[in-house]
Amino acid sequence: MQGIFITMEGPDGAGKTTQIELLKDYLNKKGYDVLITRDPGGNAVSEAIREVILNKDFTEMGYMTELLLYAAARAQLVKENIKPALSAGKAVIADRFVDSSAVYQGIGRGLGIDTVYKVNEFALQGILPDMTFLMDLDAEVGIARKKNQAELDRMEQESLDFHKKVVEGYRSLAEMNPDRIVKVDAALPKEAIHDIITSYVEKWLARP
């Protein structure tokens, strides 16, 4: 079986985790061994870096430091988890990947998308998603969903303006990459979103 790499993107609270679990069941039924990853995270080194990045006490963290830490966490995730899984023919579903850096650091922090992809070239080792689903949701709605959950981390605590830039950034990125990024209305019911996602995956699996 050929490996397949799917990434789930979108603002905080958009429903990525929810859809990943549903997609995992679907791919299992198709006969795939599925690996779910989260970025930053997924192994001991990247989880330790995640703790540093999201620590609310580090209010002094520079934007370039933030970008490099996300890239460092991703480098380990690719090397230790994603690359071996794809080589073994597994399906990898990633909760966020390099597009998150493009949007949060590139657009949100203003570092520029080109800078972000240039820095991440070292981390990715040529591994790019076959398909990306953008869970598209207005910033206010995502934040409201998160507030019902745990305490907000360093990124989630950012201003509403920042999160609005993130949402707009994702929409622009989807327009720039129409062949790879599928924008899905994340305000729809969970089951309807799942049906949309699987219809695209089905098409990908059936391609010649």
Ligand SMILES: Nc1ncnc2c1ncn2[C@@H]1O[C@H](COP(=O)(O)OP(=O)(O)O)[C@@H](O)[C@H]1O
């Ligand atoms: N389609 C949906 N409609 C309404 N609420 C949803 C939907 N999908 C997920 N949720 C809820 O929104 C919250 C955030 O979902 P989650 O999957 O954790 O998002 P993310 O991983 O993008 O942060 C959870 O409480 C979840 O149950």
Ligand SMILES: Cc1cn([C@H]2C[C@H](O)[C@@H](COP(=O)(O)OP(=O)(O)O)O2)c(=O)[nH]c1=O
């Ligand atoms: C992967 C990545 C995440 N982030 C941000 C997005 C999230 O606010 C946070 C990761 O938190 P996470 O809990 O994984 O996201 P969510 O709240 O959507 O479930 O880090 C970046 O700023 N750049 C990146 O490259």
